[in-house]
Amino acid sequence: MSNTKVAQALGVSEATVSRVMNNQPGVSKSTAQRVREMAAKLGVGSRAHHSSLEGIRYNTVGLVVLSADAFQRFSQAYHQTIAGVEDALRSKGVEMIYARASEPSQLPPRISAGEVDGLILAGTHPDPATLRVIEKLPQVWVCSHREDDCDMALEGNHAVAQLAADYLLGRGHISLAAISPLASHPAMRARLEYFEYLVTRQNASVKIISCDVDETLLEQTDVEDDPLRRLAEVVDGQVEEMLACEPRPTGIMAANDMVSGMIYAALQKRGIRPGIDIEIIGSEHDGPALSGLYPRPATIDIAAFTMGRRSVEQLLWRIAHPNEPHAYQVVVKPWLVHGDDINESLS
Incomplete structure (x- = not known):
């Protein structure tokens, strides 16, 4: 009635x-x-x-990528995170505005005018001027480590490193390596640093091989200058460096599954059998990146879709509690996904 x-x-x-x-x-x-x-x-x-939905006025949330992330264009996990955000907002009947803005002029007019209820933000190196335009809006960062005090929904990068270290050490490897072509990427850096700490604490040897390619590399669209091919060349050089180590590592943590595939190619080119002579574990459970690899390596699912949904839940809570002084981090627990088990001894 x-x-x-x-x-x-x-x-x-x-x-x-x-x-x-x-x-x-x-x-x-x-x-x-x-x-x-x-x-x-x-x-x-x-x-x-x-x-x-307490505090909702415009029935609209902005999802804004504030800087190019070198893995966004090719990462299945990134797109799953966005899908999680979309799904959660749709279930609440809330409209979403999606934008990529590396400077204030690229922000949609409604966001610049503050005519949204809040923002989901992503990006590793946001422009300070753009942040100032939106600073008064309720916001939650997703997949992006921030040093300032703000609400975040994050993949559990320390847990990713723990799972990778436990997996490789548990399979008898005592000489390990970690490979990343993007040393300054916050998530990758956090994984590698904690992996190194965990392995050395177990009295095993570990070699961290990382470098910083130009983060604009993977944003290029020129067919004749394939960015993935160029990144693979960087990883190939890192594999060459790893193979020269004494003792030679028999287990590798790759920065993510895309890098796992590149390591596979570099090893096979040198007559080394990935998954048999050297075991690899990646992260992000990226099906397209792993689909052509045999034996399929282990990986770690970072629950990207759930992370996207949880960022929305945190944002709606923040909108309803604008005067809450404390910032909150929501960390989604990852889990191990086993690869193919080849019944051959490591050489």
Whole structure:
């Protein structure tokens, strides 16, 4: 009967009122606003609305990538994170504005004007001027380590390193290496540093082989200047450096699964059997990157889709609690995904 009163007072259908009160799409913003105002006037409320969408005014959230991440273009995990954000917002009936903005002029007008309820942000090296434009909006960073005090939803990079170290050490490797072509990437750096700490604590040897390629490399679209081929050349050189180590590592942690595939190619070119002579574990559970590899290496699923959804939950909480002084980090626990088990001894 409550929805009936609201519908009769506004001259709209009960179905329209029901959609608005249950945060479902299909109703114009102006009508939804009128329904909510009348519902408040009549003392009619949606428990779901008040518990999870308190503070929502524009029914819109921005998802903004504030700087180019060298792995974004090719990373399945990145796209799964975005899909998680979209899915969570859709389930709440909240509109999403997606943008890439490396400077203030690239921000959508509604975001620049503050006409959104909050922001999901990503990017490893954001422009300070752009951050100043949006600093007053509720925001949650996803997949991006930040040194300042802010809400974040993160992959558990220390847990990724722990799983990789436990896996390789548990399989009898005592000489290990870690390879990354992007040393300054926050997630990759965190994984490698903690991996090194864990391995040395177990009295095993570890060689960290990392370098910093130009992060604009993977943003290039020139077919004749294939960025992945150029990155693979960097990894090939890192594998050459690793093979010259004494003792030669028999287990490798790759920065992610895309790098795992490049390590496979570099080893095979030298007559070394990946998965048999040298074992590799990657991360991010990137199906396309791993699909052509045999034996398929172990990897670590960072729960990217869940991380995207959790960033939305944290943002809605922040919107509803604007005066909460403490920042919160939501860390999604990763898990090990075993690869093919080849019944041959490591050489």
